[in-house]
Amino acid sequence: xxxxxxxxxxxxxxxxxxxxxxxxxxxxxxxxxxxxxxxxxxxxxxxxxxxxxxxxxxxxxxxxxxxxxxxxxxxxxxxxxxxxxxxxxxxxxxxxxxxxxxxxxxxxxxxxxxxxxxxxxxxxxxxxxxxxxxxxxxxxxxx
Ligand code: AMP
Ligand code: ZN
Numbered sequence: 001x002x003x004x005x006x007x008x009x010x011x012x013x014x015x016x017x018x019x020x021x022x023x024x025x026x027x028x029x030x031x032x033x034x035x036x037x038x039x040x041x042x043x044x045x046x047x048x049x050x051x052x053x054x055x056x057x058x059x060x061x062x063x064x065x066x067x068x069x070x071x072x073x074x075x076x077x078x079x080x081x082x083x084x085x086x087x088x089x090x091x092x093x094x095x096x097x098x099x100x101x102x103x104x105x106x107x108x109x110x111x112x113x114x115x116x117x118x119x120x121x122x123x124x125x126x127x128x129x130x131x132x133x134x135x136x137x138x139x140x141x142x143x
Contacts, residue, residue, distance in 0.1 A: 004049040009100035013047050023071065027063045030071055033104065038112055040079035042071060042105040051099045052090040064103065071105055081107035085116075 003010040012019040013029055020032040022042065033041040044067060050056055056064070068086060075084055087104040089096035108114065123131075 002048045004100070007049055007098070007100050009043075009045045009098055009102065010049050013045065022074070023067075025063075027060055028067055030067070037104075037114055038079075038081075038107045038109065040075055040081065040107045042075060043102050044068075044071060044105070045100060045102045050101045052096070053088055053101055054090070056101060068103065068105075075105050075107055079107040081109055083108045 003014060008017070011017045012031065019029075019034075021029060022032065023030040027047055028044055029047060030042055030044045033043050044064065046056070046060055046064070048060070050060075053061070072084055072086075075081060085104070085106040085108060087106065088102070089104075090101075106114070
């Protein structure tokens with residue numbers, strides 16, 4: 001197991017500090033965010049310390065992906081939410097405060113006041129094609 005002694009989520013994984021754990025297995029831990037955006041806000045973290053999503057080995061990311069639907073169903077059953085957001089902040093510029101990879105599952109209710117800022121832009125002529133070509137190349141690069 002790789003742990004970072006400074007990391008708050010590693011401390012939760014190693015039970016050095018308490019958390020309201022709702023699910024655990026050999027790879028993952030799921031617990032309540034202690035400052036919820038809405039009641040029942042969950043965090044899913046890896047047991048091992050990885051800073052961001054791009055560092056995850058594929059077996060770990062597969063397990064994370066598989067847990068999302070199960071966690072979502074449990075969230076709806078327990079909170080009675082009408083829906084939920086899944087959020088994974090990667091890097092401080094993206095709002096990541098705890099540098100240990102985690103997914104937020106945020107229960108959503110009618111008129112919950114949380115809102116959603118999505119300031120969509122548009123592409124100049126040719127830019128989308130250029131970006132798509134660069135992406136296609138990046139996706140096929142061996143890791
Ligand atoms: P992020 O901005 O994506 O890094 O979010 C980190 C989240 O971790 C925040 O929503 C915090 O409320 C939550 N958090 C930090 N420390 C703890 C803790 N000890 N127990 C539960 N949640 C925590
Ligand atoms: Zn950690």
